Every structure is written in structure tokens, then in C-alpha cells.
Amino acid sequence: MTKPVKLPGPDHPITIAPHPARVVVTAGDAVVADTRDALALREASYPAVLYIPRDDVDLAALERTDHTTYCPYKGDAAYYSIPGVGDRGANSVWTYEAPYEAVSLIKDHLAFYPDRVDEIDEQPL
Secondary structure (H helix, E strand, O other), rough: OOOOOOOEEOOEEEEEEEEEEEEEEOOOOOOEEEEEEOOOEEEEEOOOOEEEEEEEEOOHOOOOEEEEEEEEEEEEEEEEEEEHHHHOOOOOEEEEEOHHHHHHHHHHEEEHHHOOOOOEEEEEE
């Protein structure tokens, strides 16, 4: 069975642009991501989500989980937990490893739930 694909359009706009700030993510008093190359994905009326290049994330601080979700606009998401922050770190990081072509810029990027890490600090460049 194939999953339905919905392309971004006037009723559900999605934009992806370079984020003009250094982004530092801390969890459990450790820096788990630090980048000057984040992408800001704005989708419909939702708050912007920052996607951080995989190369700028401390993958050793994360633990892959079996949890997955599906978005008809972006595709299948895989998840990671951050063991160092207890229960709130469960499935706190997601990535689209094979996103739909319309949002292919977020491939090889990870996003963090702001309420499941200690801080997502944005510092102007």
C-alpha cells in the first residue's frame, strides 16, 4: 500500500530557508548540536522548525528508536532519544531520511522538540 503524498500548495504552504543565526542545542548540560547552517522550515500556520545538519549534531549523544511517524507533506520521520535527560528525552529528535522532493533540503538534517531539551539558543551571526 502506498502512502498518499500531498504537495505543499496555497492551502498548506511550506518554505525552507537558511536560518540567519548560530543554533546551539543543549540537553542534560551537554551541547548536542551546534551549527551556523540550520534551515528554518515554515509550514502553514505552525511555528518555524529548525533543522540542523547531521554533521553538526553529536550523534553519540543520541539513541535511535523504533518510533516513526508519517507526514503527507514531508514523508516518513525516524526518531532519536536523548538518554541524558530522562523520560523527556524520549523521541525528542526527528529526521526525514528520505523526504519528498518538495522538501528535499531537509534530508540529512535533524530537528529537536524545544520542550524536550534544555535549550535551543539562537545567536545572531
